[in-house]
Amino acid sequence: xxxxxxxxxxxxxxxxxxxxxxxxxxxxxxxxxxxxxxxxxxxxxxxxxxxxxxxxxxxxxxxxxxxxxxxxxxxxxxxxxxxxxxxxxxxxxxxxxxxxxxxxxxxxxxxxxxxxxxxxxxxxxxxxxxxxxxxxxxxxxxxxxxxxxxxxxxxxxxxxxxxxxxxxxxxxxxxxxxxxxxxxxxxxxxxxxxxxxxxxxxxxxxxxxxxxxxxxxxxxxxxxxxxxxxxxxxxxxxxxxxxxxxxxxxx
DNA sequence: GCGACAG
DNA sequence: ATCTTGTCGC
Numbered sequence: 326x327x328x329x330x331x332x333x334x335x336x337x338x339x340x341x342x343x344x345x346x347x348x349x350x351x352x353x354x355x356x357x358x359x360x361x362x363x364x365x366x367x368x369x370x371x372x373x374x375x376x377x378x379x380x381x382x383x384x385x386x387x388x389x390x391x392x393x394x395x396x397x398x399x400x401x402x403x404x405x406x407x408x409x410x411x412x413x414x415x416x417x418x419x420x421x422x423x424x425x426x427x428x429x430x431x432x433x434x435x436x437x438x439x440x441x442x443x444x445x446x447x448x449x450x451x452x453x454x455x456x457x458x459x460x461x462x463x464x465x466x467x468x469x470x471x472x473x474x475x476x477x478x479x480x481x482x483x484x485x486x487x488x489x490x491x492x493x494x495x496x497x498x499x500x501x502x503x504x505x506x507x508x509x510x511x512x513x514x515x516x517x518x519x520x521x522x523x524x525x526x527x528x529x530x531x532x533x534x535x536x537x538x539x540x541x542x543x544x545x546x547x548x549x550x551x552x553x554x555x556x557x558x559x560x561x562x563x564x565x566x567x568x569x570x571x572x573x574x575x576x
Numbered sequence: 577g578c579g580a581c582a583g
Numbered sequence: 584a585t586c587t588t589g590t591c592g593c
Contacts, residue, residue, distance in 0.1 A: 369583090370583075370584085371583095371584075371585090372583085372584055372585065373585085374585080374586095380584090382584095410582090410583065410584075411581095412580080412581040412582070412583090413581075413582080415582055415583055418583080419583070442582085442583070443582045443583060444582055447582085448582080453582070454582075454583085468582085470582050470583085471582080471583090472581090472582060472583090473580095473581090473582080474580090474581065474582045475580095475581090475582090507582085
């Protein structure tokens, strides 16, 4: 079983991944094509080491009301991840858990916007994980990253942007004290709107609420995930959210 | 050849 | 991302 994963690892073709990303980028819309925002989803993945050295990914998709930012629903699952982390190819490693989680969340709630942990078009091929999610689901998405991957900084007025080789804006840097986050469009939204919306979701800590809650849930859930031997997704019991118990999401 | 390099 | 000891401060 471990050999099977090793095989997949070796077969992973960077060239084909690049082709797929060029396709994703071609289909990404960096304009404001979203409606009234009532529900925002946060996506994140955490990892734990399996008994035999495999990576087990725990993916979470949580829906929050907007602008009140109260948890409404959450879907989570875990599975063995055979794709290695390669800078620029993060989506191929995390989509395996994020896609099923988001798909199931969308079955329960009508989501207007998705915040993904990672970059959107602030990527060497304009196809960061937030763009993958946005294009694949054809849903407005924004990438929120803690570190830069691509692009050079450029001060414009009182703001700092990230621009590509052609000088085109690809992300906005939002600074809070000594820390900063990189906000870039994933799909169906502009750089300006991405930054404006994310700012309205900054509550406590460094990340916007949907991302912070997803991150918190992901870390809590991985502690209660048992051994997973196959690559098939395993559903995770999710904390009840909404009316009565939103306390679980506090931390 | 030498850095840079999301999570 | 994950691992991981000690330390600073409310």
